[in-house]
Amino acid sequence: MHPRRPFVKTRRLDSFILCSVTPNKTPGTPRRNDRSRRAILDAARELVAEKGYAKLTIEAIAARAGVGKQTIYRWWPSKGAVLLDSVLALSQNGEGEGAEQAITLPDTGDVEADLKALMRATAAEFSDPSFEAPIRALNSEIANDPDLAAVYAEQVAAPVEEAKRERLRSARRAGQIAADTDLDLFLDMLYSPLYQRWLLRSGELTPQYTDRLVEAVLRAFPPAK
Amino acid sequence: MHPRRPFVKTRRLDSFILCSVTPNKTPGTPRRNDRSRRAILDAARELVAEKGYAKLTIEAIAARAGVGKQTIYRWWPSKGAVLLDSVLALSQNGEGEGAEQAITLPDTGDVEADLKALMRATAAEFSDPSFEAPIRALNSEIANDPDLAAVYAEQVAAPVEEAKRERLRSARRAGQIAADTDLDLFLDMLYSPLYQRWLLRSGELTPQYTDRLVEAVLRAFPPAK
DNA sequence: CAAGCGAGACGAGACGGTTCGTTTCGTCTT
DNA sequence: AAGACGAAACGAACCGTCTCGTCTCGCTTG
Incomplete structure (x- = not known):
């Protein structure tokens, strides 16, 4: 149904993350609302911290994010996928705006x-x-x-x-x-x-x-x- | 409500396992049906192996065990507790009938x-x-x-x-x-x-x-x- | 260039289905 | 007589799907 499935369950996943980071100007691409996306990921992280994972609910995420449930089901296949993305987004934002930068660890020689x-x-x-x-x-x-x-x-x-x-x-x-x-x-x-x-x-x-x-x-x- | 809670959530737990292993003859003790207990633990293990944990359901356990749901809720506080008990029972049965035997590992000297x-x-x-x-x-x-x-x-x-x-x-x-x-x-x-x-x-x-x-x-x- | 059009994502929420945990009932054991 | 048992009905919570009407785009047409 969806022209391009953003979160694929198979091994092959062509840059869902890049898709969300780089501006989405190419024609024919699905118009994803980035405000909603961020609100969902934030809400998921907040709720899991507050209530615990067992009580984390798609409906609750949608409600807190001010979003329709379908908007979540449209872009993620499962609750776990939302969670993975929200952790992913968190660590990427923490490191900077740019996409896909190679990580390097400190090397003092010792x-x-x-x-x-x-x-x-x-x-x-x-x-x-x-x-x-x-x-x-x-x-x-x-x-x-x-x-x-x-x-x-x-x-x-x-x-x-x-x-x-x-x-x-x-x-x-x-x-x-x-x-x-x-x-x-x-x-x-x-x-x-x-x-x-x-x-x-x-x-x-x-x-x-x-x-x-x-x-x-x-x-x-x-x-x- | 229960005269003696068999599976306590706090640290203090006075021998629930012993309780189930040793015959339950002391007067005033709740009369627990051991056939039901075993059927529940077996059903839980079978179902989690068949359907996976995400689809493990109290109702399904009760149905397969031929048991009322209340019999499960009466003795265990959560799905996780049932599972823990069923794994526990498995490993204990595997090792023998007796209660609480110290485990020893092979020691060939090497x-x-x-x-x-x-x-x-x-x-x-x-x-x-x-x-x-x-x-x-x-x-x-x-x-x-x-x-x-x-x-x-x-x-x-x-x-x-x-x-x-x-x-x-x-x-x-x-x-x-x-x-x-x-x-x-x-x-x-x-x-x-x-x-x-x-x-x-x-x-x-x-x-x-x-x-x-x-x-x-x-x-x-x-x-x- | 501007007005209009159609595709598709969006917020909202109704829907039937499933499981939850509780409650009630009648039976059976002790 | 007490209490655990099997069975089943109950309201509440979520599930995942769906159908609305709205809105924002990009493209066409005048």
Whole structure:
């Protein structure tokens, strides 16, 4: 029914995000109301923070956004998709207006210091209440919806993962970690414990914890002397 | 309303599970129909495996179990609680009839071999379709419900965690890992990557992966020579 | 250039259907 | 006699679809 489906469930998704960021002047393109779009995403984030994910409702989002329900159903296939987009929009706005910029991580030349700072910052981000609720909700949705998981992996996780990997390559070149280090395994060992501790609330996310974690992971991939 | 609430939402929970395992002969106790209880837990597990968690319904559980809805609402506060109980009952039945037996892990004297075998077995368990759906669903629920998370941590995670810790203490005594090893950090680094890889479907759970993971974690806590 | 036209997104809300959690009833066990 | 049980009806909440009438565009036509 829709000339161009903005949020596709399949792997192939040609720049829905770009579509919303770049002005929409090409002829024949569906005229999407950007004010409504933002209002929906904002409302979704607010409501999930207030009421919790279980009580998040399309009708409530529409009501708070001052929007007809059909406007939501027209552009998103599921509640999870709205949520993913709202988190996506949040992180993109936080980083600037421009589209698709490659992410780069700080590189002072000292991996240990850089990683410790990065992990502390990540832990702090996890503790931010305005991030907490939406991301927690999004994770629930992702765990049970492979399609959504694929979009998330492609749009959110992949760029960040690549930035981390790039930082580790730099460290590997500098001889600070083993030359044959498996970067994916390294990153799994570094981030998963932090992530799981947060997701399952199995412990506090203190700087002490993240520092000790970084030290331990670095010990697992020592450079040859 | 209920003389004794079988599934409490607060931290304090005096042996609901024991209550269901040990025969219920004490006078003044509510007469709970054990046939119904089992039918409900079985139905919940079957349905979540068939239809997925999103389509799991109290009404459907009641219908399949041949039970009135009220019988479910009488004994469990939420859908998540039913699910937790059904997973709990499954793992307990699998291990034997007796109540509350301490779990022990294999100890051949070789930590690396034991951990590799354990991780392979864990990975295989994660891949079992009859485990997959309920546990995935349970995790979603736990991530958004701190009360349920507390019960889960106490009833399911804690005993297993302690068994793992005990196995590591043995290894520490044997001088196979560092004397000052932080066991909790060790276990986080060992299990979280596997767990997250499964939960987020970010990669295959191959024996190669778990083996390399075990090796890397052991490298992070080397014994003094 | 300006007036008119048609496509399509929009806000609003009615619709039937499903599930919720509660309540009532009669039965059966203890 | 008390209380848990199966069954089923109930109002409320949301679901996802649909139909309105309105509005904003881009294109055509005079």
